[in-house]
Amino acid sequence: MHRLDVSDEEFRALSNQVSEFAARYLQQLPSMQTFPAEVSGGEVERLFDAELPVEGIGGKAFQSLNDIARTSRPNSPRFYGYVFGSGLPIGALGDFAASIVNPNVTAWRSSPSAVTIERTVVRWLAEAVGCRGFSGSLTGGGSSANLMALCMAREEKSPANELGSQGGIVYCSPEAHMSIAKAVRLLGLGQVAVHTIPTDARFRMRTDLLRQTILKDLREGHKPIAVVATAGTVATGSIDPIQEIASICRQHSLWLHVDGAYGALAAIAIPQKFTGLELADSVSLDPHKWLYQPAGCGCMLYRDPAAAQRAFAYSEDYVRTLSTDPIEGFAFFEESIELSRPFRALKVWLSLRYFGLRAFRESIAEDLRLAQLLAAEIESQAELELLAPVELSAVCFRCNDEGRDADELNRAVLKRVIQRGKVYISNATIRGVFALRACLVNHRSTEQDVRAITSEVLEALRDVRRDDAASK
Numbered sequence: 001m002h003r004l005d006v007s008d009e010e011f012r013a014l015s016n017q018v019s020e021f022a023a024r025y026l027q028q029l030p031s032m033q034t035f036p037a038e039v040s041g042g043e044v045e046r047l048f049d050a051e052l053p054v055e056g057i058g059g060k061a062f063q064s065l066n067d068i069a070r071t072s073r074p075n076s077p078r079f080y081g082y083v084f085g086s087g088l089p090i091g092a093l094g095d096f097a098a099s100i101v102n103p104n105v106t107a108w109r110s111s112p113s114a115v116t117i118e119r120t121v122v123r124w125l126a127e128a129v130g131c132r133g134f135s136g137s138l139t140g141g142g143s144s145a146n147l148m149a150l151c152m153a154r155e156e157k158s159p160a161n162e163l164g165s166q167g168g169i170v171y172c173s174p175e176a177h178m179s180i181a182k183a184v185r186l187l188g189l190g191q192v193a194v195h196t197i198p199t200d201a202r203f204r205m206r207t208d209l210l211r212q213t214i215l216k217d218l219r220e221g222h223k224p225i226a227v228v229a230t231a232g233t234v235a236t237g238s239i240d241p242i243q244e245i246a247s248i249c250r251q252h253s254l255w256l257h258v259d260g261a262y263g264a265l266a267a268i269a270i271p272q273k274f275t276g277l278e279l280a281d282s283v284s285l286d287p288h289k290w291l292y293q294p295a296g297c298g299c300m301l302y303r304d305p306a307a308a309q310r311a312f313a314y315s316e317d318y319v320r321t322l323s324t325d326p327i328e329g330f331a332f333f334e335e336s337i338e339l340s341r342p343f344r345a346l347k348v349w350l351s352l353r354y355f356g357l358r359a360f361r362e363s364i365a366e367d368l369r370l371a372q373l374l375a376a377e378i379e380s381q382a383e384l385e386l387l388a389p390v391e392l393s394a395v396c397f398r399c400n401d402e403g404r405d406a407d408e409l410n411r412a413v414l415k416r417v418i419q420r421g422k423v424y425i426s427n428a429t430i431r432g433v434f435a436l437r438a439c440l441v442n443h444r445s446t447e448q449d450v451r452a453i454t455s456e457v458l459e460a461l462r463d464v465r466r467d468d469a470a471s472k
């Protein structure tokens with residue numbers, strides 16, 4: 001046996017140990033602190049920042065799993081920060097099996113089943129959100145899907161692959177995710193190429209201003225290339241008017257990308273809010289958010305595979321596929337940034353086959369219902385104030401206290417909520433105001449878990465007031 005192999009017996013023993021660890025962890029998850037408050041930077045460094053081991057310690061290496069779990073922020077049912085899916089155990093088993101089979105999902109010839117499964121999963125996701133006929137690929141997350149989408153947009157509207165950047169303007173609202181401006185910067189267009197279009201009272205891009213800005217830019221000799229509509233903005237979950245934006249894009253021959261990393265999968269439950277999604281040239285959506293998959297699974301959909309090939313196909317002889325068969329000659333590397341690619345699709349494929357789409361539809365609908373419940377709870381409390389309409393499942397609010405700077409007060413409340421460890425929420429800036437923000441994309445959250453948000457915020461508010469009074 002090779003020194004880097006383990007015997008069958010050892011493999012079974014170690015995998016049983018990992019399964020035991022996983023089952024225990026999942027059992028404890030509902031009652032865990034939402035943030036490991038007692039953990040310090042020093043302790044975590046001491047545990048994990050060790051010297052490079054020249055000699056191995058065998059199975060003892062696995063003993064650190066408990067420390068890793070103890071010092072991690074858990075996917076508890078009361079975690080409502082950012083936009084982070086809850087990690088289905090079925091998906092985790094998919095990741096395990098995927099790593100064992102370890103196919104290179106780069107071209108059909110390197111892994112016929114894994115490539116076919118990924119193409120199937122992409123087709124399923126496209127159909128599930130109303131974009132039947134789109135193709136695409138799975139990515140590391142929404143940021144890379146957005147980068148790839150804007151790379152395609154640039155190559156279609158202002159080709160750069162041969163001669164370098166020829167410039168071009170990308171439009172989005174100020175509510176667009178930071179990965180949009182980052183993508184524009186990475187593509188060499190520069191931050192100056194991001195033209196932001198103000199929003200209406202519901203945080204949606206104003207199409208009248210989009211129209212005006214495009215016309216002004218054209219008059220001034222700029223080259224508009226793309227509009228990014230967001231379907232579920234990261235702060236408030238607002239959805240830009242996709243259909244109207246699509247018609248402006250058509251009129252000016254611009255690429256329409258819809259960043260649905262957070263929201264687009266909600267189209268499975270409430271398609272009526274996503275009218276026009278099918279008119280986009282590209283859409284990003286994140287199974288590791290609202291399809292509850294373990295981290296590392298975004299998806300990029302596009303209408304025209306030839307556009308993906310124009311942007312990404314650049315192959316050396318040694319990888320070129322010789323087959324001209326449309327199935328067997330298919331290569332993801334011709335339509336993506338990546339060459340070697342992991343088997344991301346297995347977790348999604350297993351999860352959808354295990355539970356069926358209906359279960360996901362119902363779970364997403366429940367998250368949406370719980371978000372409305374939370375909004376109603378907030379509105380029923382005199383000390384709390386809702387700061388934005390609840391379009392999807394992000395709820396932005398704050399505490400009011402006459403005579404105290406609201407931003408400062410709410411920062412203190414947030415810090416205290418996190419320290420108390422009963423619920424985890426994050427923050428957002430809403431029209432310049434510091435907001436507390438809870439985002440429900442967690443299949444484990446129950447009504448009781450959601451009611452804990454307001455009770456914990458009010459408790460934290462009392463703690464802060466008590467501390468204030470004591471320090472006077």
Ligand SMILES: Cc1ncc(COP(=O)(O)O)c(C=O)c1O
Pocket residue numbers: 082083140141142143144146177179230232233234259260261262263286298
């Ligand atoms: C609207 C939107 N776009 C893009 C992203 C980035 O996704 P990822 O974290 O998967 O890169 C996020 C993350 O929250 C998001 O909410």
